[in-house]
Amino acid sequence: MNGQSEPLRMSVRNLWKVYGPAAGLDVAERLAGKSKAEVQDELKSVVALRDASFDVSSGETFVVMGLSGSGKSTLVRCLIQLIEPTMGQIFVDGEDVLAYTEEERIEFRRHKTGMVFQYFGLLPHRTVLDNAAWGLEVQGLPESERRARAMEVLEMVGLSGWENYRPSSLSGGMQQRVGLARALASDPEILLLDEPFSALDPLIRRDMQNELLVLQERMRKTIIFITHDLAEAIRVGNRIAIMRDGAIVQIGTPEQIMSNPADEYVADFTRDVRRATVITVGYLMEHPTTRVREDDSPDDAVRAMEAAGADAVFICTGEGRYVGEVTLEEAKQSLRRGDGAIRAPVDRRFAPIQRQQSIEEALANAWDHHGRLPVVDESGLLVGEVERDALIQAAFEAESTEAASV
Amino acid sequence: MAVATPPTQAGRPQGPPSAPPRKGFQLNRWQRVALPIGGFVVAILVAAGIWGSEMEFPADVGGPIADWVNDTIRTITRNFSFIFDTIADVVLRFLLWLEAIFLWIPWPVMVGGIGYVAWRMVSWRMALFSMLALVAVGFAGLWPSAMETTALIVVAVVISIAVAIPLGILAARSNTVDAILRPFLDGMQTMPSFVYLVPAIMLFGIGNVPAIFATVIYAVPPAIRLTSLGIRQVTPQVVEAAQSFGTTRRQLLLKVQLPMAIPSIMAGVNQTTMMALAMVVVGALVGAGGLGEDVLRALQRFQPGEALLGGLAIVVLAIIVDRVTQAWAKERQEALRTDAH
Numbered sequence: 040m041n042g043q044s045e046p047l048r049m050s051v052r053n054l055w056k057v058y059g060p061a062a063g064l065d066v067a068e069r070l071a072g073k074s075k076a077e078v079q080d081e082l083k084s085v086v087a088l089r090d091a092s093f094d095v096s097s098g099e100t101f102v103v104m105g106l107s108g109s110g111k112s113t114l115v116r117c118l119i120q121l122i123e124p125t126m127g128q129i130f131v132d133g134e135d136v137l138a139y140t141e142e143e144r145i146e147f148r149r150h151k152t153g154m155v156f157q158y159f160g161l162l163p164h165r166t167v168l169d170n171a172a173w174g175l176e177v178q179g180l181p182e183s184e185r186r187a188r189a190m191e192v193l194e195m196v197g198l199s200g201w202e203n204y205r206p207s208s209l210s211g212g213m214q215q216r217v218g219l220a221r222a223l224a225s226d227p228e229i230l231l232l233d234e235p236f237s238a239l240d241p242l243i244r245r246d247m248q249n250e251l252l253v254l255q256e257r258m259r260k261t262i263i264f265i266t267h268d269l270a271e272a273i274r275v276g277n278r279i280a281i282m283r284d285g286a287i288v289q290i291g292t293p294e295q296i297m298s299n300p301a302d303e304y305v306a307d308f309t310r311d312v313r314r315a316t317v318i319t320v321g322y323l324m325e326h327p328t329t330r331v332r333e334d335d336s337p338d339d340a341v342r343a344m345e346a347a348g349a350d351a352v353f354i355c356t357g358e359g360r361y362v363g364e365v366t367l368e369e370a371k372q373s374l375r376r377g378d379g380a381i382r383a384p385v386d387r388r389f390a391p392i393q394r395q396q397s398i399e400e401a402l403a404n405a406w407d408h409h410g411r412l413p414v415v416d417e418s419g420l421l422v423g424e425v426e427r428d429a430l431i432q433a434a435f436e437a438e439s440t441e442a443a444s445v
Numbered sequence: 446m447a448v449a450t451p452p453t454q455a456g457r458p459q460g461p462p463s464a465p466p467r468k469g470f471q472l473n474r475w476q477r478v479a480l481p482i483g484g485f486v487v488a489i490l491v492a493a494g495i496w497g498s499e500m501e502f503p504a505d506v507g508g509p510i511a512d513w514v515n516d517t518i519r520t521i522t523r524n525f526s527f528i529f530d531t532i533a534d535v536v537l538r539f540l541l542w543l544e545a546i547f548l549w550i551p552w553p554v555m556v557g558g559i560g561y562v563a564w565r566m567v568s569w570r571m572a573l574f575s576m577l578a579l580v581a582v583g584f585a586g587l588w589p590s591a592m593e594t595t596a597l598i599v600v601a602v603v604i605s606i607a608v609a610i611p612l613g614i615l616a617a618r619s620n621t622v623d624a625i626l627r628p629f630l631d632g633m634q635t636m637p638s639f640v641y642l643v644p645a646i647m648l649f650g651i652g653n654v655p656a657i658f659a660t661v662i663y664a665v666p667p668a669i670r671l672t673s674l675g676i677r678q679v680t681p682q683v684v685e686a687a688q689s690f691g692t693t694r695r696q697l698l699l700k701v702q703l704p705m706a707i708p709s710i711m712a713g714v715n716q717t718t719m720m721a722l723a724m725v726v727v728g729a730l731v732g733a734g735g736l737g738e739d740v741l742r743a744l745q746r747f748q749p750g751e752a753l754l755g756g757l758a759i760v761v762l763a764i765i766v767d768r769v770t771q772a773w774a775k776e777r778q779e780a781l782r783t784d785a786h
Contacts, residue, residue, distance in 0.1 A: 154686070154690075161683070162687070163705070163780075221690070224691075276751075
């Protein structure tokens with residue numbers, strides 16, 4: 040969610056990949072103003088990657104999305120130089136990886152990154168176990184050690200018991216689990232996933248996405264995830280870069296992409312995705328109007344509500360943690376009873392909405408609650424409030440724009 | 446006679462607009478063939494009238510080139526005979542040792558062993574055929590010759606593979622090497638095999654070794670080609686995936702490309718073996734023993750019966766070797782299938 044607070048892992052600057060005679064050093068100057076078709080006609084060259092720049096934070100899932108031919112696969116291959124970029128810079132943990140010697144590059148691929156491929160790329164003559172151990176084998180780890188580690192990762196991806204089979208006897212989904220296990224085996228900091236689930240059936244794809252999310256929750260890897268499916272991008276990604284004709288046209292969180300598509304091309308994608316499942320409460324919420332601390336007196340609470348013209352107020356701990364809410368009526372009763380602090384009549388009538396929940400998820404528990412709803416962050420601090428009707432309205436708007444665009 | 450009818454346009458959905466009808470000369474199909482032929486005939490007649498019918502080439506360089514080759518080979522033979530003697534010695538020892546082992550094994554064990562392999566690799570039918578056919582070869586009095594021929598073939602094939610795999614790897618990895626090698630391989634395969642016999646004798650003397658030398662030159666091209674092909678056809682996805690984990694070129698070759706090329710290499714071994722068998726009789730011309738010698742002697746003495754028996758024995762060996770190596774290659778191929786069943 041918060042790409043800024045984590046340390047920077049990868050930084051890509053003005054990356055170009057050009058095939059053909061125009062692939063010279065002054066490529067940026069010569070091609071900058073020209074469209075793909077112009078370059079093709081005038082220079083007999085193909086621009087696969089046009090001036091791509093982005094940063095990826097540690098632990099972030101950065102999705103690169105685009106149609107086929109948009110350059111996303113070229114981009115991910117450039118990151119570990121399976122394809123040599125024509126121009127530009129790539130820094131990983133502050134090191135300029137394009138300046139690596141052949142040996143350094145091999146070390147980098149062995150230890151820093153692990154890659155998963157759309158068509159699996161498993162070795163057909165080896166067992167599942169030896170496929171999973173591939174990365175460790177090329178590192179030169181002794182057999183017993185690498186097999187033990189491979190067993191571990193195979194178990195992690197749910198393939199225990201399959202280690203002695205050949206890839207050909209596994210289904211597509213299971214083969215891709217082997218691919219994932221192989222990428223995880225050397226415990227790399229960066230995972231490069233090149234359309235990892237695109238060759239799978241939709242149901243299997245969903246399972247694999249969920250599994251990736253669960254694994255990622257545990258591992259906190261830096262993930263570069265390539266896909267052509269915006270729904271998938273939104274499910275797995277913290278941030279999404281949308282590519283077209285080799286250039287990145289927009290980078291943003293799923294919500295930013297959904298609510299502010301940079302152009303018609305991006306907007307086209309967003310029409311196929313249900314907004315209510317994407318836009319989070321955090322996007323709709325407002326600052327909490329009134330709040331009192333749990334050790335404030337009932338008198339304070341009544342005065343706060345009267346000042347704000349509200350008929351209820353949120354109650355927080357001293358650190359700002361949400362504990363409940365009290366209505367004007369209840370506060371007045373408490374005042375009459377002579378309670379020392381508002382703590383006593385605290386009414387925990389509503390479990391707060393999480394900031395990162397989608398509108399749809401939030402509405403599921405908020406449906407029969409009227410008025411303002413408290414919104415908390417991951418650690419339970421009250422960060423905002425949202426009207427139930429605003430949620431309903433946002434969900435309804437989302438549905439109707441979808442209906443209108445069909 | 447087919448008068449040119451316009452091609453029917455019906456049923457062709459909006460194809461590219463057909464060419465506009467040409468103006469001026471309109472030739473039909475017969476005229477288009479007849480006119481150029483007539484033109485050539487006229488040109489030939491005119492040329493023959495001018496230069497005469499047995500026109501000489503202005504120079505003859507065939508003689509000098511042949512002389513140069515003769516001298517070169519003679520020089521090589523004279524100055525480097527120690528190298529060729531050493532090679533001949535090693536090959537001959539290997540051959541004699543192998544032959545001795547084959548002849549030392551009692552024939553029922555040999556027949557049973559080959560039958561077992563045929564059964565495991567191919568089928569019980571093939572096993573039965575192999576055993577019956579080998580026993581028949583033995584009853585025809587050709588067992589020692591057949592074993593000698595087998596030893597010759599094994600040595601030739603082993604040498605061929607030892608040469609073919611490194612060359613195949615080089616050809617797979619470098620387009621330049623491939624482009625240089627290709628015409629040589631074409632030439633080696635198409636050149637009448639008798640041509641190799643003379644230099645073979647000059648380098649290695651008379652006997653089994655020059656026959657093996659000639660056989661290797663004739664039989665090695667398919668093994669090289671199929672090794673190269675096998676490596677080149679490893680899917681780029683697999684190579685890329687392997688590389689993404691930091692393989693060195695060497696690891697890629699030994700752990701990915703060669704293992705995955707094995708079915709293709711096996712097909713190469715099969716073809717090499719078959720071509721080596723085809724050289725058995727030719728090899729006898731320079732003194733190779735075995736079934737080839739039997740056939741050749743029968744030819745020289747006008748004994749069609751003996752020639753036929755020897756020939757059939759070669760066919761028996763060929764069939765057994767072919768079926769077994771093919772089954773082996775196929776089995777490896779099955780093991781490499783990537784798609785799920």
